[in-house]
Amino acid sequence: NAGVTQTPKFRVLKTGQSMTLLCAQDMNHEYMYWYRQDPGMGLRLIHYSVGEGTTAKGEVPDGYNVSRLKKQNFLLGLESAAPSQTSVYFCASSYSMGHIDSGANVLTFGAGSRLTVL
Amino acid sequence: EDKVVQSPLSLVVHEGDTVTLNCSYEVTNFRSLLWYKQEKKAPTFLFMLTSSGIEKKSGRLSSILDKKELFSILNITATQTGDSAVYLCAGARGAQKLVFGQGTRLTINP
Numbered sequence: 001n002a003g004v005t006q007t008p009k010f011r012v013l014k015t016g017q018s019m020t021l022l023c024a025q026d027m028n029h030e031y032m033y034w035y036r037q038d039p040g041m042g043l044r045l046i047h048y049s050v051g052e053g054t055t056a057k058g059e060v061p062d063g064y065n066v067s068r069l070k071k072q073n074f075l076l077g078l079e080s081a082a083p084s085q086t087s088v089y090f091c092a093s094s095y096s097m098g099h100i101d102s103g104a105n106v107l108t109f110g111a112g113s114r115l116t117v118l
Numbered sequence: 119e120d121k122v123v124q125s126p127l128s129l130v131v132h133e134g135d136t137v138t139l140n141c142s143y144e145v146t147n148f149r150s151l152l153w154y155k156q157e158k159k160a161p162t163f164l165f166m167l168t169s170s171g172i173e174k175k176s177g178r179l180s181s182i183l184d185k186k187e188l189f190s191i192l193n194i195t196a197t198q199t200g201d202s203a204v205y206l207c208a209g210a211r212g213a214q215k216l217v218f219g220q221g222t223r224l225t226i227n228p
Contacts, residue, residue, distance in 0.1 A: 035218075
């Protein structure tokens with residue numbers, strides 16, 4: 001049981017380049033999230049999805065786009081990378097509000113993707 | 119603006135000591151308080167607290183929530199080197215809105 005898998009684990013980009021981070025979960029979770037983690041700032045929500053075909057903005061969405069074409073996958077795109085987007089990116093997933101375990105707030109995280117923009 | 123503040127930001131203790139980590143929160147429509155442990159990579163879930171005054175325990179770790187004073191503590195007794203990690207606290211307002219604190223970096227020296 002893999003849980004939440006992120007690819008790639010590391011990437012170096014030049015300013016202006018584009019890339020996509022892929023997140024896959026095998027737990028049949030409804031909700032999926034993308035966070036970024038920067039020193040001294042904790043985890044900040046970029047975008048999230050409450051189901052296949054739906055996405056919504058989080059706390060720091062500028063410069064990023066997302067898509068959830070399949071329930072198990074959540075893609076994070078950078079169209080024109082900037083040095084300010086150098087960070088560690090975490091994908092997470094959870095059950096929905098109606099789940100019997102009431103686990104909508106209990107997130108399962110991926111291992112992270114370290115992105116450096118030069 | 120919602121915020122979660124953890125203290126201390128960094129703590130170094132000796133193996134066997136007991137530590138208390140603090141988390142204060144100001145979260146609109148607060149639903150629950152969560153604690154995560156982050157070692158090298160993915161944060162892993164420790165506790166979710168929704169009611170005041172009810173302690174949750176897991177082995178040497180315990181946590182409690184005070185909804186009147188808007189804070190939570192995480193206690194670790196008889197610390198071991200494997201407890202070294204960053205401990206994250208998050209306030210939840212609804213299902214999709216977790217507001218994380220900066221984390222407390224705990225180092226346990228043998």
